[in-house]
Amino acid sequence: MGKVKENKKVGLLDRVLNSVEIVGNKLPDPVTIFFILCGVIFVLSAIISSQGVSAVHPSTGEEIVAINLLNKEQLKIFLGSIVSNFQSFAPLGLVLVTMLGAGIAEKTGLMEVLMKQSINKVPKKLVTGTIIFVGIVANAAADAGFIVLPPLAALVFIGIGRHPLIGMFAGYAGVAAGFSANIIVSMIDVLLAGFTGQSAQMVDPNYVVNPAMNMYFLAVSAVVLTILGAIVTEKYVAPRFGKYEGLAADTSTSKEVTPLQAKGLKYALYSLLLVVIIIVGLSIGNDAFLRDSETGSLLSNGSTLMKGIVPIITAVFLVPGFVYGKVTKSIKNDKDLVSMMGSSMSDMGMYIVLAFAAGQFLYLFNASNLGTILSIKGAEWLQNAGMTGKGLIVAFVLFAAFINIFVGSASAKWAIMGPIFVPMFLLLGYDPALTQVAYRIGDSITNPLSPLFPYFPVILAFAKKYDKNIGMGTIIANMLPYSIVFAIAWIILLLAFMIFNIPLGPGGAIYYIM
Structure with a gap:
């Protein structure tokens, strides 16, 4: 659990964050909380529907009515x-x-060695900013950034002799709180623009939308948030953690x-280079295998690349991990490979339980x-x-941020609010480009704070690897400064x-003249 160093004068912000952490960690286990929330939804649905x-x-134009989940048919x-x-x-x-x-890349030792070799290539002062930036632009790979970056960032920080949770939280903040920013057009741009x-x-009726209409603003945002994210990490988050004494603490660049x-x-x-070449080769040409067969796009929802992004990322880890294991003899046969995969799944046992509880809650809420x-x-x-003018725009950002705590899906909210x-x-x-970008700001900034956010249980499960006693309060307290x-x-x-x-992007003005 994050703690402010004892030899450091505790300021007001630290006291507030410590209070948030203490209160949050006194809450029941997240699994229990999700089941309690299920009960709350049952009761609220009955009360609200009766009204x-x-x-x-x-x-x-459809009338949406509250459904009583306690009636016989709904219970069935x-x-x-x-x-x-x-x-x-x-x-x-x-x-x-x-x-x-x-898991194969980690358990064969590839990730550890890769971190040792690469850490010296990046000045330590730039490591935090690099992690934040990678997290911000990771939304181009859909949701994969939430799964891949935080645990890798933890390993990087272990490698430079720092507490892994600092790196993990920095990575999560970049991916979650900076979700809308990017330097390229991503799938979410196309989805929301529709x-x-x-x-x-x-x-x-004559309005024509451009999926890149927020691109200039979001690219500038990526740079600004990277700088600020690094400052927040070093000034407010890192001081809350002491020296890491865990099992992986002996991983360092000195070895x-x-x-x-x-x-x-x-x-x-x-x-890995071969895998990348294959991916690139399958992306070349309008009728390429990884492109959308109808639009020719690589980033549309219908493209094979986006549909298959998870197995592709899995291959990016699996192939080099397997090769490394064979060369170093940590994988001697197929049984070793399968055993490592099984071990990786066992490490995710707590997350699987969380997913079961969260899945029930999300169903009932919907x-x-x-x-x-x-x-x-x-x-x-x-x-x-x-309200009018700029005040109304700011109010809309804050409203979107509030709703985002309860409804995580960006497209589902925008389908209603748009x-x-x-x-x-x-x-x-x-x-409309201004309205959309204001919504996207609100849709991002509260992502890491909400226990209802689908990837909150993921980061909690990853964090428990380094501190089994960590709770929701620790995560929320350390995410609050970023948000x-x-x-x-x-x-x-x-x-x-x-x-x-200033134009927000191609075809994205501030003011609209009909």
């Missing part, structure tokens, strides 16, 4: 769906499949890499329609609040773009 609470979906449905709720918990398959490959275009056409390990690393990197009604009612309240706010802001003279600083910086940056009328 006839409903909301009209802004895009479909729930009982019959418990297994499928577990199976359909979005991160479960992603995590386990990725860990099949990542909803934005449809919403804008409710007012202006020499043996000739056999160096040979194994060389051939592992050759095999089935009750409470999340949808909350989003619609909240949007209507903000619409009727009487048809309300895009036309509303468009009629006030603001371009606060990122929120302030992002809002200031957005206001600067508005004040100076």
